[in-house]
Amino acid sequence: MLFLARMDVVFPESMSDETKADFQVKEKAYSADLQERGIMKGIWRVVGEYSNYSMYEVDDLDFLHSVFQGFPMFAYMNVNVTPLAKHPNATTDDFFRQL
Numbered sequence: 001m002l003f004l005a006r007m008d009v010v011f012p013e014s015m016s017d018e019t020k021a022d023f024q025v026k027e028k029a030y031s032a033d034l035q036e037r038g039i040m041k042g043i044w045r046v047v048g049e050y051s052n053y054s055m056y057e058v059d060d061l062d063f064l065h066s067v068f069q070g071f072p073m074f075a076y077m078n079v080n081v082t083p084l085a086k087h088p089n090a091t092t093d094d095f096f097r098q099l
């Protein structure tokens with residue numbers, strides 16, 4: 001099953017630049033691992049915002065939740081998830097293989 005997530009990152013104003021940078025390094029490594037494992041199918045920056053859209057292919061909602069909870073920035077993110085079904089007009093079953 002495919003899921004689209006929007007993540008909005010909100011760091012507290014009191015957080016230092018060093019701490020933010022440390023979170024960003026850890027987030028990048030965690031994200032790269034998810035992509036290598038084929039769990040995260042892609043991630044895109046929302047232009048002009050500290051937000052992303054990312055896509056996940058998983059069979060289990062509890063597992064998806066654990067994936068989100070594992071993000072180092074999880075405590076500082078608002079996550080909205082949309083499940084995606086096949087559109088009747090889609091010309092392929094595997095969009096990502098086209099990329």
Ligand SMILES: O=C(O)CC1=CCC(=O)O1
Nearest residue numbers: 007009027031050051052
């Ligand atoms: O959008 C960001 O920079 C935060 C983030 C969440 C997952 C990821 O890889 O980065």
